[in-house]
Amino acid sequence: MVLVVDAVQGTFEDLGTPLSDITFVVFDLETTGGSAAEHAVTEIGAVKVRGGEVLGELATLVDPGGPIPPFISVLTGITDAMVVAAPKMESVLPSFLEFIRGATLVAHNSPFDMGFIKAACAAHGYPPPNNPVLDTVDLARRLLTRDETPNCKLATLARLFRSSSEPCHRALADARATVDVLHGLIGRAGSFDVHTLEELHSFVRAPTPEQRRKRHLADLVPHAPGVYVFEDARGEALYIGKSTNLRNRVRSYFTASETRSRIREMIGIAERVRPIVCATPLEAEVRELRLIGASKPRYNRKSRFPEKVVWLKLTDELFPRLSIVREVKDDRATYLGPFGSTRLAEDARAALHEAVPLRQCTERLTARTTRSACVLAGMGRCGAPCEGGETPAVYNAHVEAARAAMTVDAGPVFRAVEARMERLSAERRYEEAAVDRDRLAAYVRTAARMQRLASLTRLPHLVAASPSFNGGWEIHVIRHGRLTAAGVMPKGAHPVPYVDALVATAETVVPGPGPTPAASAEETECVLRWLEAPGVRLVQVDGDWSLPARGAARLKARIDLAYEPRHRPRSREGRPLR
Missing domain, CATH: 3.30.420.10 (Ribonuclease H-like superfamily/Ribonuclease H)
Structure with missing residues (x-):
């Protein structure tokens, strides 16, 4: 046939x-x-x-x-x-x-x-x-x-x-x-x-030849929560990530779903993937941040330079002013931050100056200083303490208003800048209004973030637990906003011995100054997100955990609405990429 x-x-x-x-x-x-x-x-x-x-x-x-x-x-x-x-x-x-x-x-x-x-x-x-x-x-x-x-x-x-x-x-x-x-x-x-x-x-959508050729790099990665490190032939970290399932996440880098050009470029250089198994997903998230900050892999975009943040400082002097600094010191000054860039700090400072007539000159004034006032005094934006227009006692009222705006009450600054924006918009001066919008956003977002962080970092000791997928409990010890121990208690086990053992082996923390005294702001935010998740139970708490009633958090939603992502690329999970 x-x-x-x-x-x-x-x-x-x-x-x-x-x-x-x-x-x-x-x-x-x-x-x-x-x-x-x-x-x-x-x-x-x-x-x-x-x-x-x-x-x-x-x-x-x-x-x-x-x-x-x-x-x-x-x-x-x-x-x-x-x-x-x-x-x-x-x-x-x-x-x-x-x-x-x-x-x-x-x-x-x-x-x-x-x-x-x-x-x-x-x-x-x-x-x-x-x-x-x-x-x-x-x-x-x-x-x-x-x-x-x-x-x-x-x-x-x-x-x-x-x-x-x-x-x-x-x-x-x-x-x-x-x-x-x-x-x-x-x-x-x-x-x-x-x-x-x-x-x-x-x-x-097609995977590149390099992606197909290097699929074997995922073969020895376990199905467990943790951190994965892509390394080159010299062992240098190229990219660090975390996942609740290391094997599945690493394998996705070698499929058509991975379309990011820089990641495909990284895969072409990578020679191995080093897994670091963690007890809980929160521990993995924190370890990822710490490793990125320490190794600074060139293909990671976020969290590589946690030390390059800046702060807005209300100085401690006879006539305090707002100064942008890179270090929080153990002094009597008030700090607002951290800011990711000097520009954001300058925007927040401008928003505060719109509501509070603090001096904007940089020289150190004493009770005997006498010189001609600048143009801000003529505009009513400064009381001219440099020429004796305000005594230290009168000027101190402005200082206390600025301190309150930075730490407990964002309302006066929000109302002052919003009123200016509405006036500019009515005059169709939209570009100027947009500048004020950005300044207000820098101030409100940072104040809300700092107040939220400080609510946790002032607690010297906290233990919390959340249900794990296998019926047990994930337990974490947090001190001054820093994750110091993590473990999993099996289903049906008595909690007291596990908690006591975890607390006994937890890292000792000596807090430094400022709102983030023991960990980066990003690490403390990771911990906060976990603490606010459904099902989390507080086991031990030393101190009061609270936010200011008139703080910036109540105004942040109005700010975020103005910045809903329009043309910002998104990740596969739908989150905006930064």
């Missing part, structure tokens, strides 16, 4: 659809916040292109059905007055769905924009779009190197590809900029012999 197979010549369609023949609709949304479930669209911008030619544009403001938060107005320039006569989403959505019919959708950080479109479709009785979707963030991660661009933000990529449209948080302008970025990325893809839409999708 002879089997005869007729050879059939493939058609061009079998090879895929050339990118030059694809109709792309590049779109962008402006919204009242970052959650599709809680916030609404305020503007839609879309550009239809094919073969490098613009076929059409769609742009419209959208009535969100409620007030736009002031901080969002500052960010985008879209105000309540602008959308009062705009169509509602139920009127805009059919036009948008018709505009994208048959096209491949493109967005920068597409999960954000597609989330709002799908939510709108569900709310108004339309099926969600089934168009193919390309994310220019994913494309950029695959096609660009760290030498070319430090990040994949839209503004950064628009500059790299010399976009004729500058991203400005307005939908159509951002969509036009994304068109230029898309065309630049498609040009780069051509050098990898990617010429069809199907090849482009596969290229973005």
Whole structure:
């Protein structure tokens, strides 16, 4: 019996659809916040292109059905007055769905924009779009190197590809900029012999040859919580991470799900993976931070330089002032921080100066100092203690107001800066208002963080436990915000011996000065997140654990709303990348 197979010549369609023949609709949304479930669209911008030619544009403001938060107005320039006569989403959505019919959708950080479109479709009785979707963030991660661009933000990529449209948080302008970025990325893809839409999708997700070749590095990594260290041939740490399951996490680096260009580059250099098994996930998280701070691996972006933080210091002198310093000393000064950069500290200082008329000169004043006052005195921003305008007793009232704003009551600063922002916005001086918004955010976020950290770091001893997956208990000893011991108590065991043994072997901590006296701020925040998780039980507590009633934490949510991630790339877990 002879089997005869007729050879059939493939058609061009079998090879895929050339990118030059694809109709792309590049779109962008402006919204009242970052959650599709809680916030609404305020503007839609879309550009239809094919073969490098613009076929059409769609742009419209959208009535969100409620007030736009002031901080969002500052960010985008879209105000309540602008959308009062705009169509509602139920009127805009059919036009948008018709505009994208048959096209491949493109967005920068597409999960954000597609989330709002799908939510709108569900709310108004339309099926969600089934168009193919390309994310220019994913494309950029695959096609660009760290030498070319430090990040994949839209503004950064628009500059790299010399976009004729500058991203400005307005939908159509951002969509036009994304068109230029898309065309630049498609040009780069051509050098990898990617010429069809199907090849482009596969290229973005396909593991590199180095990833496939080095899958064996995960073979000896255990299924346990802990820290993993990618090392080069000399044993130098390239990248440090942590996981509740080391084996599964390390294996993911050698699959198509790992698209970060810098990590793929790191895998090409790595020669081994060193696992460090930990008793609990919290211990793994803390060990990761400590190892990164000590080793400073070049492929880790976060937490490499915990020692490079700065502080805002209310000095201890006759006429105190706000000074930016790199070290917290054991003195009688008041500190606010830590700040990740001097610029953030300067922003917070400017916010405090808006509410409290402290002197801004840097010389040390005494009771006998006499000189001409600066221009701030004429503006009513300083009481001119340098020329005798205020006595130390009168000036001390300003000092106490600043100290309270830094440690217990953020309200006066928030109200003062907010009033200035509203005045500037009413005058359409949005850029100046945005500067004040950034200053207020630096102050509120840091004050809220410091007050939260200090609530724990002032406790000399704390023991807490949480249920583990196997029915036992994860127990941790924390002293002055530092994790000093971790262990797991088996199911059904009596807790007292385990707790006593863990406490007896815990690290002894001698606290230093300031709000973070025994550990980095990031380590204490890890501990706090675990303590606030559901199911955690306090076993032993020395001291009072509390936050100030009028502290900055109550205002932080309003600040965060103004900074909901728009075009910030996200991790696979959906968290914004920093």
